[in-house]
Amino acid sequence: MQFDFQQNFFQMFGLPECFKLDGTVLEQNFLTLQSQVHPDKFAHLPESERRLSLQWATRVNEAYQTLRKPVDRARYLLKLRDVDTQEETNTAMPADFLMQQMEWREAIDEARHAGSLDDLDALEARVQHEAKALLQQLEASLDQAHDYPAAAGVVRKLRFFEKLSEEVASAYDELDH
């Protein structure tokens, strides 16, 4: 087996190309790879090897981060299948979904203005709960039904949840100040 820049991230860690993934194996293989290529292992070696090590270690980190986060992993899988998730172009979402998103945003704003950490905690838990249900749908359409357009639709929904999480995080940051 050759390890090169053409390899996809799943191949890099010796994992099957599917959404469901054994986090422990991913982590172990990540650490094994990093302990081979990390710049600390090359600090005393000539410039050319140090440069290679930097490139490798960067690539391994990128691969690990991508596979570790479920939504990124789904995006990546779909990209491997040449399916565009159309997150920038396809904005047609069900009305009730958008309504729900708006309500959540308002709730975050309210918690922010009220300066209530408890409200934020509760909101974050609800947002995470909903996102989890979507991740289960994602697994079903990617690994069982192999319905990639449907999976792309779920990813588009999860994109909204990523934005929500960012808003929650920035609200927390603001309350800390």
Added chain:
Amino acid sequence: MALLQISEPGLSTAPHQHRLAIGIDLGTTNSLVATVRNGISAVLNDSEGRALLPSVVRYHADGGVQVGDAAQSAQSEDPVNTIVSVKRFMGRGLKDVADVMSLPYRFVDEPGMLKLRTVAGVKSPVEISAEILKSLRERAEQALGGELVGAVITVPAYFDDAQRQATKDAARLAGLNVLRLLNEPTAAAIAYGLDNAAEGIYAVYDLGGGTFDISILRLSRGVFEVLAANGDSALGGDDFDHRIYCWLLEKNGLSALGAQDTRLLLTRARAAKEELTDRSETRIAAVLGSGEVIDTVLTRQDFQEMTQNLVARTIQPLRRALRDAGLTVDEVKGVVMVGGATRMPQVQRAVADFFKQTPLTNLDPDKVVALGAAIQANVLAGNRGGDEWLLLDVCPLSLGIETMGGLTEKIIPRNSTIPTARAQDFTTFKDGQTAMSIHVVQGERELVSDCRSLARFELRGIPPMVAGAARIRVTYQIDADGLLSVSAREQTSGVESHIVVKPSYGLSDAEITQMLQDSTQYARDDMLARALREQQVEAGQLLEAVQSALDQDGADLLGEDERARIATVMHRVREAMQGSDHQAIKKAVTQLNEATVQFAQARMDRNVARALTGHRIADLDR
């Protein structure tokens, strides 16, 4: 098990001499140097047995420089030319220094980084820090009796790119080969981890003289993984001194003191702070230049009240770091205290309250960072210890780019494991636009004006197209020192522009060379001799590494032609090493590097393949 028997790629297996490497804690108040001898990390003392070198530099009119205790004792007498806590000015502009009015220096405001006017001329914080590093380098060379291969220099985890770059420049100026910039809390964790064989989630609370860091780490089976770092690079023990100083002014109805009196009272304030660690009250007495006598009693109670909000300011970053790591307080197994300022009882109590446990203080909080840095330096220098470990650190601050309307678009989010690279595509705003200005910023805020500006550069020569048609890919790369380089490339035409982010005021290579030449310690002959020695050492190491690689893999991975070609270039290096022209050696070394790039790549591929194969077998075993 197969897993344990995989050899490291590129590492020489030939036995070699122990390479001398040091770890330096370049602190705000004190600096230290440590090294690993006979497998044990120890701080190197000066000729009088002192471990801590006060980070104080005094300049004399004749160009002479004093560093450490001698300089410190002159603080009150010659405050303008005696620079203390210079670390607070590294990579900072005048507007970044909050208490500039109460400092006794003659500041020179320069774009980017301020400078200080002394009796020996205008000095940059980089030059002043270099004096401290030089002093430690000499201490180490004397103690170890040989040429140093390199040094690990620690920096606060929360240092931004400008502060890191300034630190690296200072080390180069001091004639040190920087093996790595290492985050202080991570260095402390290394010292603790190896001594105590700790496993689990640990928090490192590092309150130094001028900086505050919090790092959340996971320690497991020889892996130090930093999960999140946060902090405040303008908060430290100095601020506690300053509170006492302000209290003294108020209490005695004083205002607008001269430089000498200011320094005198700050020194008394620091002594009072230290006394209050063990006592419930302390007396502060001083005679000012005007003859006015100050004689006041400060109680611990009052001290704690006046510094309450400083302590509180360290708690916010703790919360943020835990949240970034996705952890709760209950999951933290231990809290390590680092930095002399953590001796203050109110700090220990606040940390204990927050984490609901007594913090660990069994290693000397002043020494633990240097000890960890030395352990890491030993490994980076290529001395194989019995224990092998892997250190995975993060960048503490997000890196972004300015987009339309002065908004920040984050490209690398904070707490990404380094080294890392991220690319993002941007496009043109106007029809026929042929250039694009790239503004690199660091920080968490939405508005560019609230973030730190690192660099600006332009991508020129974009072929004229309608607005929005060009595809400009901007790539940010952070290396293992946490330093950034940025490149931009127009995708359809291949027009490219690349910079290593030298913050706008950063020193160019030419400036550093110039400073080295100007420095009285480096007469020209010395410099040439040094350059020659360095090149000889580097060439020798390279030959050793290449030979060992050839012995291992040359026969399998290279054809006869290829081996002959490498042998020719190796011969050229050996010849050049006999001569006294360091440029010629450098040229031959570069040629050898170039000749072995493909070989190195092939070896790396093979080793990684081996590693993964090994892993698969291991997986089957389970």
